[in-house]
Every structure is written in structure tokens, then in C-alpha cells.
Amino acid sequence: MTTVDDHLERILAAVTPTRARRAALHEAHGCVLAADVRATVALPSFDNAAMDGYAVRAADVAGATEQEPVTLPVAADIPAGPGTPAPLPAGTAARIMTGAPLPRGADTVVQLEWTDGGGESVAVRDVPRRGQHIRRAGEDVTPGALVLAAGTIIGSAQIGLLAAVNVARPPVHPRPRIAVLSTGTELVEVGSPLRDGQIVDSNSHGIAAAARESGAQVQRLTGVPDEPDAFAKSFYGILSQVDAVVTTGGVSVGAYDVVKEVLTGAGSIRFDQVAMRPGRPQGFGLVEGVPVFTLPGNPVSALVSFDLFVRPALQRMRGLPATGLPRVEVTLAEPLRSPAGKRGFVRVTLDGLGADGRPAPDTLARPAGGQGSHQLTSLAAAQALVVIPEDVTEAPAGSRVAALLLGDVPGSILSGVGWADAHADATGPPAGLPTR
Numbered sequence: 001m002t003t004v005d006d007h008l009e010r011i012l013a014a015v016t017p018t019r020a021r022r023a024a025l026h027e028a029h030g031c032v033l034a035a036d037v038r039a040t041v042a043l044p045s046f047d048n049a050a051m052d053g054y055a056v057r058a059a060d061v062a063g064a065t066e067q068e069p070v071t072l073p074v075a076a077d078i079p080a081g082p083g084t085p086a087p088l089p090a091g092t093a094a095r096i097m098t099g100a101p102l103p104r105g106a107d108t109v110v111q112l113e114w115t116d117g118g119g120e121s122v123a124v125r126d127v128p129r130r131g132q133h134i135r136r137a138g139e140d141v142t143p144g145a146l147v148l149a150a151g152t153i154i155g156s157a158q159i160g161l162l163a164a165v166n167v168a169r170p171p172v173h174p175r176p177r178i179a180v181l182s183t184g185t186e187l188v189e190v191g192s193p194l195r196d197g198q199i200v201d202s203n204s205h206g207i208a209a210a211a212r213e214s215g216a217q218v219q220r221l222t223g224v225p226d227e228p229d230a231f232a233k234s235f236y237g238i239l240s241q242v243d244a245v246v247t248t249g250g251v252s253v254g255a256y257d258v259v260k261e262v263l264t265g266a267g268s269i270r271f272d273q274v275a276m277r278p279g280r281p282q283g284f285g286l287v288e289g290v291p292v293f294t295l296p297g298n299p300v301s302a303l304v305s306f307d308l309f310v311r312p313a314l315q316r317m318r319g320l321p322a323t324g325l326p327r328v329e330v331t332l333a334e335p336l337r338s339p340a341g342k343r344g345f346v347r348v349t350l351d352g353l354g355a356d357g358r359p360a361p362d363t364l365a366r367p368a369g370g371q372g373s374h375q376l377t378s379l380a381a382a383q384a385l386v387v388i389p390e391d392v393t394e395a396p397a398g399s400r401v402a403a404l405l406l407g408d409v410p411g412s413i414l415s416g417v418g419w420a421d422a423h424a425d426a427t428g429p430p431a432g433l434p435t436r
Contacts, residue, residue, distance in 0.1 A: 001273045003390070004308065004343050011284050011309055014268075015291050017319040018176050018243055022169035025162060028154050030215055031172035032319035037148045039165045043141035047102040049078075050133040054093040054115060054122050055106035058130040069116075069123040078103065093122050102134060109133035141165060151319060153215075173319035176243040178216040180208045181234060183249045183258055184297065185225040202376065203248040203302050207295070210306045211246065214314040226250065226258045235262065239290055243317060246310055249297030252281045259294050263287070269294075275390060276343045278373040279305040291317075298373035304345055304385065307404070325404035328384070332399045333364040336388060344388035346371060347378045348403065359384070361400060382406055 020034035049055065056072065064070040075092035078085045080099040088094050088105040096102070096109060107130055114126040141147060147165055148158055154172065162170055182204035190200050204222045211218045219242065224234045231250070239245065250259030251271060260283070263269045269285030269292060279301040283294030291313065295305045312322040330350060338344030347368040354360035365386050369378030384403040388395055395401055 001275050004274060004276050007272060007274050007282060007284070008309055008312065010270075011291075011293075011313050012316060012322050014284075014286055015244075015313045015316050018173045018317055020171055020173055020319075023172050023174065024169055025159050027174075028162075028170050028172050029156075029159055031154050031175055033148055033150050033152045033154060034171040034173050034319060035150050036146055037162065037165075037167055037170055039141045039143055039145050039147050041141075041166055042138035042143055043164055044135050044137055044139070046137050048080075048135050049096045049098055049100050049102060049109045050135050051109060051111045052098050053096060053109045053111040053133065054124070055088060055096045055103055055109055056093045056124070056128075057088070057090060057106060058108040058128060060091055060093075061108075061110065061124045062127060064124045064127050066125045069125045071121050071123045073121050074119060076103070093124075095119070095122070107131060107134075153320070173317075176216045176314060176317040177219065177241070178211045178314070179219045179221060179238045179242045179245045180204050180211065181221045181224055181231075181238075181245065181247045182207075183224045183226060183231060183247065185227075187223060189222060202299050203297065206299065206303050206376075207246055207248060207306055210303060210311070211314065214311050215318050216244075216314055228258055228262050231258045232262050239288055242290065244291040244293065244313070245287075246293045246295060246306070248295045248302045251283050251294045251296060259283070263292070263294065267292070275341055276308075276345065277339055278345065278371075279308070280342075282309070284309070296373075299376050300347075300379050301373045303379060307385075307406070308345075325385070325406065328359045328363075328403050328405060329361045329400055330359050330363045330365040330384070330386070330403045331361065332386070332395055332397050332401055333366045334397050336367070336386060336395045336401075338388035338393060338395075340393050341390055343390050345385040345404075346388060347382035348384050348386050349381060350383045350403075359403070359405070365401070365403060 023031065060072060061070045072093040074095055075089055076086060076094040078094050078096040078100045080097045085101055085103040088103040094103055108128045109132060110124050110128050111133055114124060116123040147161060152158060182201050186198055187201040188198050201222045204220050208218045208220045221234055224231055247259050250257045260271055267285050267287035269283060269287060271283040273280050274282045279296055281296045282305060285292055293310050295302045307325055312324040316322040336346050348365040349368050350359055351364040353363055368382040384405050387402045387404060
């Protein structure tokens, strides 16, 4: 039997970031920058108006008041758009739109609300500060400046910044493409009528969702029966098209554990009993260079195993630190038991969050419900997994314990943007997938 830490260490030693490439901005969304991005242009690239109003010399409107406005002739209209406006003659104003280039000679923009809005002449009713309402060239970004550092997750703000500095194809680690295969002759797709002995395939949906949250693109295959030829056809049919494969079920010691039967001896796959609860039967290795994670079939075991082993691996594949779930310290509201020699992961809810809305050491942890490996309701209600060490069989109430936060994962993507989510039958994966 191996330990949780040793199993994770073996996984992380085998996975590497996806190969960096340049991607269009819509493809780069959700990816991680593979290299620093430096500006080749200034932002803004020219002096421009920050508000609708009038470009003036501040000295020309000094002393303006509501009672005694200063009136200037309007020498030009300057809309936003290409071109360089004519210089502003002394003693005049130019009506200017937000974002329009500032004419040479002007040093201030008087906002429209401080004027009478005149077309041929304008009355200014308040004294502006010199330089007011002007966006200076390079005040946000100067040429050569670091815009975004390698390792940055590209979200909506980062997409906007890259576009603003005219970077059309940033260097990124593409989001890893993951195939999720659930095995079991008894499985049917959600929404299907159930006959005696059939169960709905929840594993492939739950694991696929967890992979998307982790930033992966997901291809989901379900309905793969417990037949070696059918599983092998589905597995090897998808292998060359993805960056990793996650299977659920078929890894224990039963007569129909087809995953273990087919993959034993394949590549560097190794099946282990990991000293943990839930989720003892595990497997991992490279097959044709592709990381393959074989998770247990019980729903809670599969999802907890994903969080402990697959999630940090996906973080590394994306080019992020492999931190896994955030770890905090909480206090037990009641005693918890765990089997000797195994690391326990207990589903809990949290009471008494800190002022920042996050757990604090005195936050109370209570079991979220039944702890059976088939009981999804308690995992759905849980906010954290309390970690009970291997050498502890009972943690008394009031104990300070480590907990792994659920639903608050660094680098997670909750947009639901996916690559594919298809139902494959025993004949193999859907056709038309992008090649690896």
C-alpha cells in the first residue's frame, strides 16, 4: 500500500505543461501565459480627451466663474477617429469628444457640464485645473514595459489589456484536453429511463465538470461496458487526441474490473492501493506519453480522488503551481473517527467564517452528512474536506485540524467553456475530434 503523498509525487513527476504556442485572443481566454508580454506601443498611444468638452489653454479661461464666464470662439470640432487635429490657436477652444486626439497647444479639457455647450463660441463657467481631463500618451503603459508576466491566467481583463497593446496572439500554454471515460455495463445516460439494475452515470458528468473547473477542455465518453475489447477500443481510440485521460471504475480486484485488466502492463501504468478513505484503489501512468489517471468507481471516491491527484496535475499542465485545493486550519465541532493507517478525508460544513468570508482557525467544522463513498449529497453540501492523518483514529471535538477548501481553487475556471461533451457508445469515441 502506498501513501497519498507518494502517489501524488509520482504523478507530478510525470506531468509537464502543455507545449507553448501562440493563440488568438479568443483561444487564449482561460489559458496561462507561457512567457512575459511586453508592450511594443504606448497606452494610450497619443494624448486624448478623457471627457466630452472643449480643449483649451488653461490660461485662456483663468478666472472663469458662473457669474462671469469666459467666452472663447470655437475653432474646431475634433471627433474621435484617425488623423491629427490642427494646432489650437491661442484664445480659442476646440469642441472635443472623449478619446479624440488633443490638438497641439491645448493643455486642458473643460468638461461639457462646465460650459454652455456653444457651437460657434463657448462660455466657460468654472476654472479647470491645467492638464485636467487629459489622458497622456503612455500614462498606463510605456513601450517596453512588462504588461503581463508568465504564469498569468488570461481572464477578461487580461484579454482587454492584450488587445489594447495590440498583442493579437500571446504565447500560452493551451488548456489541456482531457478525455473522461466512465465504465460500467450498468450505466445509462442522465435523462434515460431506468430498468432494474441500471444506474445513471454521474461520474462522467461530475469528473468532467471538475476538469472544466480546473481549466481543461473535456471530451466525455460514457456507456463503455465492462468488456475488455469495448474499453480498449474507446481508450485507444481517444488516446492520441488528448493530453490526458481520466477513467472511473474498474480498478479494484473484482471480476469485471476492465480498466485494470486492459491497462495492466500498458506504458508505465501502475495500480496501487493508496492509504486513504475514500478512494483507496488508484492507478496512474503514461501510455504512449499521455498521462492516464484511473480513479475508483464510487462517486465520492472518484471526485475526492480527482481533487487530490488530478486537479494538481492539471494545474501543472496548464503552467500553474500544482497547489491543489487550498489548505486552511479549522476547529472540529464534534469528534471525528478515521481508520488506522489511512488518511481520512471527511466532508464538512463550516460555521463562523472570518470577517473576510473565509475560514479562520476558530471556524467550526461539522460533518456534512453520511460519509459513505456512494453518498453524493454530503459532498454536494460540503464546503471542505477535513484531513485526518494516518496515525490518528479519533480527533476529539475542539481539535485544530487541516481542511481542504472545496469550490475555491486557484486557477479554476467556472465559465463552462468546453471543447466537447459527447456521449460515446461502446464502438469508440465520437468522430471529428481535433487532432493532438
